[in-house]
Amino acid sequence: MSEIMKAVILGGKARVAVSDTTDIVNQSIQMHQLSPLAAAALGRTLTAGAYLSSNLKGKKDKYSIVVNGGGPLGKIVVAGEAGCNVRGFVENPYVELPYKNGKLDVGGAVGKNGDITIIKDLGLKEPYVGVSKLISGEIAEDFASYLLKSEGITAAVALGVLTDMRGCRAAGGVIVEAMPDATDEDIIILEDIMTNFSGISSMLAEKSAKQIMDFYFGHLDAEIFPSQKITLQCHCKKKIEGVVRSLGRNEAESIIAESGKIEVRCDFCNTVYTFHQDELDKLFGRAHGNHSKFK
Numbered sequence: 001m002s003e004i005m006k007a008v009i010l011g012g013k014a015r016v017a018v019s020d021t022t023d024i025v026n027q028s029i030q031m032h033q034l035s036p037l038a039a040a041a042l043g044r045t046l047t048a049g050a051y052l053s054s055n056l057k058g059k060k061d062k063y064s065i066v067v068n069g070g071g072p073l074g075k076i077v078v079a080g081e082a083g084c085n086v087r088g089f090v091e092n093p094y095v096e097l098p099y100k101n102g103k104l105d106v107g108g109a110v111g112k113n114g115d116i117t118i119i120k121d122l123g124l125k126e127p128y129v130g131v132s133k134l135i136s137g138e139i140a141e142d143f144a145s146y147l148l149k150s151e152g153i154t155a156a157v158a159l160g161v162l163t164d165m166r167g168c169r170a171a172g173g174v175i176v177e178a179m180p181d182a183t184d185e186d187i188i189i190l191e192d193i194m195t196n197f198s199g200i201s202s203m204l205a206e207k208s209a210k211q212i213m214d215f216y217f218g219h220l221d222a223e224i225f226p227s228q229k230i231t232l233q234c235h236c237k238k239k240i241e242g243v244v245r246s247l248g249r250n251e252a253e254s255i256i257a258e259s260g261k262i263e264v265r266c267d268f269c270n271t272v273y274t275f276h277q278d279e280l281d282k283l284f285g286r287a288h289g290n291h292s293k294f295k
């Protein structure tokens with residue numbers, strides 16, 4: 001099970017989230033045939049997304065993250081909503097690069113000549129749009145920099161995906177946010193603890209999110225909340241039907257007359273939806289069809 005466990009620590013002067021996203025990264029690998037490198041880049045971004053999802057308050061609140069660094073991976077797109085539902089894809093899921101310092105070269109694949117953009121729809125008149133320059137393309141420090149520059153949140157972020165021959169062995173992250181009343185001493189304590197998580201994915205191969213939370217944060221005047229389940233979910237059927245409906249009945253019917261069907265693929269979950277005349281009749285209603293005329 002993928003999960004996120006959160007706590008308030010230091011008597012309310014900081015918040016921490018520890019997540020295990022191994023399952024949803026493995027599901028994404030299956031769904032998109034991701035290379036290990038693409039799995040690492042998307043998995044880190046999905047983990048950041050799960051964190052954003054867990055912070056949404058309204059039932060209909062949602063967001064999207066686009067990381068566009070100009071590298072061979074292309075764009076990373078992650079979307080999600082309240083309730084810890086996430087989904088995502090990368091433009092080039094097959095990307096491979098030589099290892100860098102014995103590790104997957106996520107920064108090289110993503111590139112760093114670009115931005116991370118986060119759009120939040122919180123049910124207000126206008127969505128909130130935050131953009132910040134990428135630092136390294138390694139995602140964790142890009143996300144931390146985004147939080148500081150766009151949302152004024154001082155945060156330390158560790159994200160990791162450990163792959164092996166069979167897929168993702170472990171993935172997840174630790175995110176600590178310092179509240180405005182955190183003292184310099186608090187920040188030093190938190191920075192010191194964060195140095196333990198440079199290999200967060202290897203740690204998650206051995207320990208659960210709860211064990212990590214208890215061991216590293218449990219002693220810091222912590223109030224630890226029950227973990228929330230993270231799920232990989234796509235709600236694309238209605239969206240895709242809307243795309244076909246927007247063609248208009250005449251255009252849609254002329255495509256079917258020419259090609260026999262209309263196919264639309266959802267980028268997020270790779271599902272292909274096929275529409276024949278029957279499905280069009282259902283979509284547009286039968287009123288103007290030539291099927292059930294009264295004599």
Ligand SMILES: [Zn+2]
Binds near residue numbers: 236267271
């Ligand atoms: Zn979908």
